Amino acid sequence: MVQAIVINEPGGPEVLKPTPVEVSAPGKGQVRLRQTVIGVNFHDCYVRSGLYKTLELPGIPGLEAVGVVEEAGPGVTGFKPGDRVGYMTRTYGGYAQARVIDADLLVRLPDALDDRTVGATLLRGLTAHMLVRQVFPVRAGHVILVHAAAGGVGRLVCQWAKHLGATVIGTVGSEEKAKIAAASGCDHTILYRTENFVDRVRAITGGRGVDVAYDSVGQDTFLGSLQSLALRGHLVNFGQSSGPIAPFSISLLFDKSSTISRPAVFHYFTGEGRDTMARELFSALEDGIITADHHHDYAFADAAQAHRDLEARKTNGAVLLIA
Ligand SMILES: NC(=O)c1ccc[n+]([C@@H]2O[C@H](COP(=O)([O-])OP(=O)(O)OC[C@H]3O[C@@H](n4cnc5c(N)ncnc54)[C@H](OP(=O)(O)O)[C@@H]3O)[C@@H](O)[C@H]2O)c1
Structure with missing residues (x-):
């Protein structure tokens, strides 16, 4: 027993x-x-x-x-x-x-x-792998937006994306979390409870917007994330910490030819992909790319x-x- x-x-x-x-x-x-x-x-x-x-x-x-x-x-x-x-x-x-x-x-x-x-690290690290290596593979030169950047998944996404050469903009709920996000590779931090993150992203990117927004906050950030995208930018919604996202019109994507995905890690951590994801996650931990x-x-x-x-x-x- x-x-x-x-x-x-x-x-x-x-x-x-x-x-x-x-x-x-x-x-x-x-x-x-x-x-x-x-x-x-x-x-x-x-x-x-x-x-x-x-x-x-x-x-x-x-x-x-x-x-x-x-x-x-x-x-x-x-x-x-x-x-x-x-x-x-x-x-x-x-x-x-x-x-x-x-x-x-x-x-x-x-x-x-x-x-x-x-x-x-296992579940959150595999989720970070799915986000930055598979759903929207981050490359040098990309400018990315990560919500809840000091959170479990958010922190790993920032570390990994920074290593891959991206400019990382992170939103956080407090000054204390802004320090964690900055130490995790964020080039810019935004206190999204008190600052308008869409305006800040526009200012930081000189009006261009970001190549990808990784959004696990959902209800409170979804529309702002869409507005923060560059032309042909991609929004990855992978959670809803603030509540479910209200129904929206698909024509919202037309303005900038935006795309959206809503991935679940269990659909990626399967079959032959499982060993590759685990190997790359463990290497990233061993090499100090993520902590x-x-x-x-x-x-x-x-x-x-x-x-x-x-x-x-x-x-x-x-x-x-x-x-
Ligand atoms: N799709 C998938 O396969 C997958 C896999 C794993 C996790 N997830 C999702 O990813 C998200 C992050 O997971 P995690 O474990 O790393 O959590 P976490 O980011 O450490 O915690 C959630 C964070 O969301 C922010 N937040 C904003 N509004 C909130 C609200 N109304 N209530 C609570 N938190 C709020 C808070 O950060 P601030 O204080 O900075 O705002 C909070 O610390 C979760 O939504 C989770 O369900 C999805």
Whole structure:
């Protein structure tokens, strides 16, 4: 028996109760994993509260973790007991000290990166990879706009894009965050709660606008992001931290031949792309192109407290459960 956090019914953090569960032997194509570090994401709070009804209850939440392979099932050739691995999955089950999981969801961890570094970076780092290397590949000379530039994904996007040679404009919610954004490669920071970011972008770019806007804020920034684009610029909306985007007329794109995408990392971190993304993410971490977020570590049994702190915005950086 191992401990898992099982949600029986939606509710507040108190519904996250450690519960003994049996972990079966791995089936065909699966491994049994002893988990060490489990990533806690805002998505998990929505699943817990019932806002997202994507986890069948009773069920174990959690999208990402790292750990060590304990046993490989029949047909598994790529992994053996003792291998250090990480994964990200849309089918949950992450909040457990051990679990069975499909081997083709796993990526091998390099020796140079410890479990907490990877645990703090996997989902957000892969999202940053999707954004700057795949959805809109950033090149030297590009001018880019990154909202919530001091946030988990935002900070990594700024670091990576700066390394690729872009001029980076970042919006942030406070002076303190402006310092984090500047230290993460932003050439210009905008306090978007008090400044009109569209005007500032226009001034910074001499009226041209940006080649791409990476927007995870959604409702509050969407139209301004569109207005901030250069001719044939691209808007990547990849989140809605401020709320869902209202319906809009597609003819808004006609003015500047703008394009928009709405990518999800799980659609990129799949098949043959999975190993390439992980390899490039881990190389970027090893080479110091990007740096892991500061992390808040909680004991596995304190998952409820981790959710309380995350929802109260008391944390700044990654939130981890140490199994
Ligand atoms: N599409 C995908 O595949 C994918 C994958 C991973 C994450 N995401 C999304 O990417 C976004 C960033 O994720 P993250 O984990 O790195 O979070 P984060 O950026 O560290 O946190 C969200 C930030 O959004 C800003 N914000 C603006 N308005 C807000 C509001 N009304 N309430 C809360 N925050 C607000 C805040 O920064 P300021 O104080 O600077 O405004 C806040 O720190 C999230 O929306 C997430 O859902 C999408």
